[in-house]
Amino acid sequence: MPHSLSALLRAAAILSVALLGTAGAEESALLPKARVAIVGDSITEQKLYSKYVECWLLACSGVPDVRVMQFGWGGETAGGFANRADNDLAVFDPDIVTLCYGMNDGGYQPWRSEIGAAYEANMRRVLDRLDALGVKSVVVGSPGAVDTNFFRPGQTMADKPAHVAYNDNLAHLRDIDRSLATEKGQRFADVHAAMVDAMTKANGALGAKYDVCGGDGFHPGPNGQLLMAYAFLKGLGVDGSIGDISVDLAAGAAQATPGQKVTGIKKEGSGTTVALSSTRWPFCFEGDSSSSNGTRSILPFVPFNDDLNRYQLRVTGLQTAAAKVTWGSETKTFTKDQLAAGVNLAAEFPRTPFDEPFAHFQAAIAEKQNYETFMIKQIVTDFRLIPNISTDTEAQAAAKVLSGKLLTRWEALDQAARERLVPVDHTIRIEPAAG
Secondary structure, X not given: OOHHHHHHHHHHHHHHHHHHOOOOOOOOOOOOOOEEEEEEOHHHHOOOHHHHHHHHHHHHOOOOOOEEEEEEOOOOOHHHHHHHHHHHHOOOOOOEEEEEOOOOOOOOXXXXXXXXXXXXXXXXXXXXXXXXXXXXXXXXXXXXXXXXXXXXOOOEEOOEEHHHHHHHHHHHXXXXXXXXXXXXXXXXXXXXXXXXXXXXXXXXXXOOOOOOOOOOOOOOOHHHHHHHHHHHHHHHOOOOEEEEEEEEOOOOEEEEOOOEEEEEEEEEOOEEEEEEEEOOOOOOOOOOOXXXXXXXXXXXXXXXXXXXXXXXXXXXXXXXXEEEEEEOOEEEEEEHHHHHHOEEHHHHOOOOOOHHHHHHHHHHHHHHHHHHHHHHHHHHHHHHHOOOOOOOHHHHHHHHHHHHHHHHHHHHHHHHHHOOOOOEEXXXXXXXXXX
């Protein structure tokens, strides 16, 4: 093949992945009974974006019997995971793996080609190991970003502000990840772009005191970690349509998509109340509109609700120009045209009937993920240090027994979290707006 044609085809493939955000984005990687391993360095071990991803997959996706385990390891590079992948993943046997490396691999210095070469070699080792283990789908996540205002403030790297120089380094590593995902036919999550784009917008609106990549400059708080979860969920190609509720006021009827069951509809005075029972929940947020220590404040700067959290109410047969909609404890007014086109309740209502059960569920997931860190880092990873374990049948048997004990506890925590996913009963009241 002529060199120019080869280069053109490679550029086209990379562009395709860049536009889609993932190889094979037309289909979701998430199938019933999927086992998802979330892998990365200390940013993963913070157990925030991993918690948000797991909560979304279990409560919001509508895909049954999904299991998730996080394998975050503080200070780790891609090479470190390549060394432990066979041993540590064996306890879970995932068919989907998300990867997030590069922050430490960049060495906290300006970009050099040698950094890229070492990172690419280690990421190839990781991908080769996952392929040998039979992992069906990998989301190759790029490194995130460092904070414009909080990463080494006042310091320079190669005559540039430190954050500019290191984000340039991380962007180069991101490009390597994207290229590898294309080459290997795997999915790609541009965590770096998601964070940089939102940070630029957020700083413009909320000022320099609002951190997106963490108060230390590189360990994001809940706001930045929601951006990471967004990037990985997009990389998985999941369906963001959580529920669609249609109400025909003229006919006095309502219907809803699977996961949302209409249990009643009745005319009350001038309004109509629809009762629902929901097993597929919208994602719920926490914190106020300006704190980085919550997920709500970043929402104006990322299309999370548009792409991943569509809980639509559509109303026809309205005889007035507008109507008041009461959902839970809050009421908002929408025009007739807005309601006919569909209103995303998850985006429009800052407080929802799902908030309390979602918070309890999220706490149970956090407890489970905390145990996973103990299980993997304190016990399972050391199995590989047992002398001659590959040939010592007694040592293998002992490790298997211990793994079984650990997994029994893990399964109990997993089940306890799932028991929080009860149907949520709630009502939507629609009544004509005055004037």
